[in-house]
Amino acid sequence: MQMLINGEFIDSKEKIDVINPFNNEIIDHVPAGTPEDAKTAIDSAYYAKNEFQDFSARKVSESLARCAEDLFDYLEEFATLIAMETGKPINAALDEVKRSIDTIKLSSEESKRIYGETVPLDAGIGGKGFMAFTLKIPLGVVGAITPFNYPLNLAVHKIAPALAAKNTVVLKPSVLAPLTALKMAEIINSHFPDGVLNVVTGRGSIIGNELVNSEKIDKISFTGSVETGRMISQKAIMKKITLELGGNDPLIVLGDADLKKAVEGTIRGSYLYTGQVCIAVKRLIVDEEVAEDFVQMLIKETKKLRIGDPLSTKTDVGPLINENAAIVVERIVSNALDEGAELLQGGKRNGNFFEPTVLDQVKSGMKVVQDETFGPISPIIRVKGVEEAIKVANDTRYGLQASIFTENIHHALKAVGEIEAGSVMVNKQSTFRTDNMPFGGFKMSGMGKEGVKYAVDDMTRTKLAILNTR
The missing domain is CATH 3.40.605.10 (Aldehyde Dehydrogenase; Chain A, domain 1)
Structure with missing residues (x-):
């Protein structure tokens, strides 16, 4: 052309x-x-x-x-x-x-x-x-x-x-x-x-x-x-x-959340276009009260994703844009494991492809959740209650979009008021966007x-x- x-x-x-x-x-x-x-x-x-x-x-x-x-x-x-x-x-x-x-x-x-x-x-x-x-x-x-x-x-x-x-x-x-x-x-x-x-x-x-x-x-x-x-x-x-x-968008799951909705939102948010989206879910901040159940449900749904040819209507996850991008994601995951994260699902690279990956026991200061990872990664940070969840959500130089799953209206409004992001979604993942809504972030x-x-x-x-x- x-x-x-x-x-x-x-x-x-x-x-x-x-x-x-x-x-x-x-x-x-x-x-x-x-x-x-x-x-x-x-x-x-x-x-x-x-x-x-x-x-x-x-x-x-x-x-x-x-x-x-x-x-x-x-x-x-x-x-x-x-x-x-x-x-x-x-x-x-x-x-x-x-x-x-x-x-x-x-x-x-x-x-x-x-x-x-x-x-x-x-x-x-x-x-x-x-x-x-x-x-x-x-x-x-x-x-x-x-x-x-x-x-x-x-x-x-x-x-x-x-x-x-x-x-x-x-x-x-x-x-x-x-x-x-x-x-x-x-x-x-x-x-x-x-x-x-x-x-x-x-x-x-x-x-x-x-x-x-x-x-x-x-x-x-x-x-x-x-x-x-x-x-x-x-x-x-x-x-x-x-x-x-860039974005480093958090998805908060509180103890009173509808876990099925939260897992569905995570799958859509973390793996949309192999995670190569500025508003993709980059951090999962999960109340320890429901963390075990959430993790098991997330692994089960992640395993169902089909990796393959982008031109096939059956494909859920395609390649990253090039092999260098996949190598960068591979290196980030490896560093997270060296820092103490636990690999629960995925983690392997094959050329330009990288498996949808679930990491647990991630800490807020780790590179995998401090920088924007452009890949199909779901890093889980466990917290106690809404106060700590919001504090962790704000522990980033980014502020594009954020989401919280909760059935408590007071927790939802608290998150809307206190999370430092251009948009805060309640019971919807951060990848949600309509083309007429005001779209843009805070901070970096x-x-x-x-x-x-x-x-x-x-x-x-x-x-x-x-x-x-x-």
Whole structure:
């Protein structure tokens, strides 16, 4: 596949292989974009913004709606491509495409709801006799940088709200899984003027730096690692930024919890896309009152998971994105065992695959639960009561999402009030997300919110108009 710059598909001499994590075969090649490619794309977006901002809200809405219709027509093709380039099981890939369609539809609707407001100037000294109102206007050009794990939905979460607010976009997808974003760009480009959406493939140190440093970019929306997010926040001078970074999401199980629901939530939360999800359950904080029963139920359900070909509808757990990622998980598990954790299930690596793994007797200070582990690991920390559970949940530099299983409303509300996270789920695992909800974390998990309405608002700026009526 080729890059999209100013409505044209552009190739380059240097190529980057896109590898299928299941069999390590080359699926396709994409261009290794240069700084000049990135600058050309930025210029294209910069000069396209004036024409695009002349679009009516109705025209923007209709164009986005047609994009959603086209994506629906190719739903299975997109899902297959996601499964092939990421190793995501096909059922989860289908869900990702469906969510992406929904995100575009929500953006289509939101493009007609960008409101200003009247301002009562006579409430201030000297304001009598004046009328004022605000306008929400586009920022200009949005630079979007996305990771491999949700190559379509995370790209759409940046592109569609940006277009809804009449911004132009330059997207840099992950080189590990760029094909789905490029294919999506073909659809969007067919419904919007040339230059409104540009997609440049290449290494982050090259393309990403150009986006962050360019004075023609008005906002950076980034999803990825904490380290890269910190670098962006330091370099993106005078730009608006949204950073969706790592997570170390806890799932608390109290003594009064419905254990069946808690185990179901753990299975869905820990092993979704092999744990390679920022909102995956990374820590199980279990009241010792029910720990033994919970552990036995969890092991039983974990053993039922089927590892295999992502294109099979029977597969629950596919490969990690590459062998290096699997080796990292293997090393983290080994270190946890050296530190005193107990292996109850799994723990073995086979190439890019790593077995769903249950660890018990984990302590809060261990690396396996202090850092974000991008793998199918369920580390269990045993605690006494809700107070200790919340204390352990907050013992992390991250604060993306969290969950608690309890039948006690007072414990639930205490957790909602005291856990330091952008979202707290009660009797639902942390991987729960709808595409219209405000999504974003505290502490080192980032800044700003995604979710269509909130992203659209953050991709506009406020202008004030004042009329002298005297």
